[in-house]
Amino acid sequence: MSKDSRVRLTAGRVAAFTCPAGKSQSFLWDTDSPSLMLRATPTGRKTYAFEGRLNGATIRVAIGTVTDWTLEAARRRAGELKQMVDTGLDPREVEKDRQAASEARKREQAAQVEADRLAGVAFGVVWTEYLEERREHWGAVHYADHVKMVKAGGEPVKRGVKLTPGGERPKTIPGPLFPLLDVPLRELTPARVEAWAVEQAKTRPTYARLCWRCLKVFLNWCAEHPDYARLLSTANPAKTKKAREALGKPAVKDDALQREQLAVWFAAVRAIENPVIAAYLQTLLLTGARPGEVLTLQWEDVNTQWKGLTIRDKVEGERVIPLTPYVASxxxxxxxxxxWVFSSTRALSLDPESIKRRQAKHARRGSVAPVGEVTQGSASGHLVDASASHRCACATAGLAGLTLHGLRRSFASLTEWLDIPAGVVAQIQGHKPSATAEKHYKRRPLDLLRVHHERIEAWVLEHAGVPLPTVAPSQGLRVVA
Structure with a gap:
C-alpha cells in the first residue's frame, strides 16, 4: 500500500495487518495521525513508528511494538514527536539528551548512596579490608600481629598462668586497637587518636607504641585509597605530637650476657630436661639469629656437606651463615x-582428644598444663615458645630479666672482645649494611664468615667452660620413627 493511500488505523486493522509474502517489510499509514505508521515484518513483529521531515531530510523514530503500545498512545506519541520537528528539534537528539540526563541522575544517586555508606563505615571494616589487601605482601607472623591488635579478648589464657581462686583460667584482654573498631573512619580525628593513646599508655605503653606505628601505616594506606582518602580529617590523624608524647619513648633494652656470666648460663640451659629446648637456646646465642628464625629452621636448611645454615629472615628473605662445630653437634x-629441626613432641604424640583430657586433668587438680605440653603452636610440628623454660633457667643462674632477644644482643656484644669486623657480625645476624662499603662493595663468602664465626664460638665456649666437640659430627642425620 502506498503512502498516498492512507487508511484510518483501527484495532482490527492493526491486528489483521501482515507483511505480504516475498517482502522484507510492509507499512500501513494512519489518516488521523499522518506521521504515524505501522510496520510489519515476515516474522510477524509489528511496530509503530514516526516519520517526518526536518531541515529537508526525512527522519524516522521508533515508537514501540503493538503489544507495548495501544493505538491511541502511539498517536499521542507521534503528535509529540511532530511538535518537536515543527519547532526544529530532532527527536533523536532529544532522546539522547534525556537518556544522558537519566544516566547522570542514576550516577549521582549511586554516588550519594556510596557516600552515605562510606560516611558510616567503621574503622574495623576498613582495617579488615586493609589486612586482606596487604596479606600477600606480609609474612604470616606480621599478619597475625595485626589480627591480634584488634582482638576482642575474653578468651581463656592457654598456658603459663595460674588458675583463679575459682579454678578458672584468667581471660585475655582486648587488643589495643579494639576500642577503635566501631569508630567511623571519618571520626578518627587526631583528638580521638590522642585520647586513645593516653588511655593505652596507662597499662601497656610498649605494645601501644607498636600498634600506634601500625595505625599510622594503615592511615597512610587510607590516604592513598580512592574511597577512604576523603574520609580522613587530616592527611594522617594518628601522626600527632601529643599521641607520640602520650605513648612515650621506648626504653633502651640492655639485657645481654656478660663474659663472666657465660658459665652459669650454659650450665643452667644444658640442665634443661627437654633437649630440644636446650639445643634451641644454645643455638640462639651462638648464631645471634632472631628467635623466630631459629624456631622455623628445617632440616633441609642444614647443609652438613658445606657446613652452612640457611636462615629465613625478614630483611633479605634468607641468608646463609656458617654451621659451626658445636652448633652442628x-x-x-x-x-x-x-x-623441623626443633620439633615439638606434643604435636606428634597428642591428638585433640588427648589434649582435652590432659587439660581436664590439670583443671581438676587446680593447675595448668605445663608450658609446651598443650600449646596452640604445637600443631605446627615445631617448638613455638621456649621463653618459660629460659626464664626458669635464668632464675636458677641468677640472670633474671634476660630475654630470648637478649641472647641475640649478647652475641653482638660478646664479639667486641674479639675485635670481629662489624660487617661480619651484621652479615651473620642478618642486619642491614650500615655503610656504603658494606652495602655496595663487600661480599663475604661463607668460608670467610666461618673463620670469624668459629672463632666466636670457640671463645664463648672457652669462657663458658664447655668443651668443643672433639670429633667432627657426621654428615648423616638419623631418622626417628
Missing amino acids: LLESLPRRNE
Missing part, C-alpha cells in the same frame, strides 16, 4: 621426627 643430637 647440637643439631645432630636432636631426633629427626619431621621436617
Whole structure:
C-alpha cells in the first residue's frame, strides 16, 4: 500500500495487518495521525513508528511494538514527536539528551548512596579490608600481629598462668586497637587518636607504641585509597605530637650476657630436661639469629656437606651463615621426627582428644598444663615458645630479666672482645649494611664468615667452660620413627 493511500488505523486493522509474502517489510499509514505508521515484518513483529521531515531530510523514530503500545498512545506519541520537528528539534537528539540526563541522575544517586555508606563505615571494616589487601605482601607472623591488635579478648589464657581462686583460667584482654573498631573512619580525628593513646599508655605503653606505628601505616594506606582518602580529617590523624608524647619513648633494652656470666648460663640451659629446648637456646646465642628464625629452621636448611645454615629472615628473605662445630653437634643430637629441626613432641604424640583430657586433668587438680605440653603452636610440628623454660633457667643462674632477644644482643656484644669486623657480625645476624662499603662493595663468602664465626664460638665456649666437640659430627642425620 502506498503512502498516498492512507487508511484510518483501527484495532482490527492493526491486528489483521501482515507483511505480504516475498517482502522484507510492509507499512500501513494512519489518516488521523499522518506521521504515524505501522510496520510489519515476515516474522510477524509489528511496530509503530514516526516519520517526518526536518531541515529537508526525512527522519524516522521508533515508537514501540503493538503489544507495548495501544493505538491511541502511539498517536499521542507521534503528535509529540511532530511538535518537536515543527519547532526544529530532532527527536533523536532529544532522546539522547534525556537518556544522558537519566544516566547522570542514576550516577549521582549511586554516588550519594556510596557516600552515605562510606560516611558510616567503621574503622574495623576498613582495617579488615586493609589486612586482606596487604596479606600477600606480609609474612604470616606480621599478619597475625595485626589480627591480634584488634582482638576482642575474653578468651581463656592457654598456658603459663595460674588458675583463679575459682579454678578458672584468667581471660585475655582486648587488643589495643579494639576500642577503635566501631569508630567511623571519618571520626578518627587526631583528638580521638590522642585520647586513645593516653588511655593505652596507662597499662601497656610498649605494645601501644607498636600498634600506634601500625595505625599510622594503615592511615597512610587510607590516604592513598580512592574511597577512604576523603574520609580522613587530616592527611594522617594518628601522626600527632601529643599521641607520640602520650605513648612515650621506648626504653633502651640492655639485657645481654656478660663474659663472666657465660658459665652459669650454659650450665643452667644444658640442665634443661627437654633437649630440644636446650639445643634451641644454645643455638640462639651462638648464631645471634632472631628467635623466630631459629624456631622455623628445617632440616633441609642444614647443609652438613658445606657446613652452612640457611636462615629465613625478614630483611633479605634468607641468608646463609656458617654451621659451626658445636652448633652442628647440637643439631645432630636432636631426633629427626619431621621436617623441623626443633620439633615439638606434643604435636606428634597428642591428638585433640588427648589434649582435652590432659587439660581436664590439670583443671581438676587446680593447675595448668605445663608450658609446651598443650600449646596452640604445637600443631605446627615445631617448638613455638621456649621463653618459660629460659626464664626458669635464668632464675636458677641468677640472670633474671634476660630475654630470648637478649641472647641475640649478647652475641653482638660478646664479639667486641674479639675485635670481629662489624660487617661480619651484621652479615651473620642478618642486619642491614650500615655503610656504603658494606652495602655496595663487600661480599663475604661463607668460608670467610666461618673463620670469624668459629672463632666466636670457640671463645664463648672457652669462657663458658664447655668443651668443643672433639670429633667432627657426621654428615648423616638419623631418622626417628
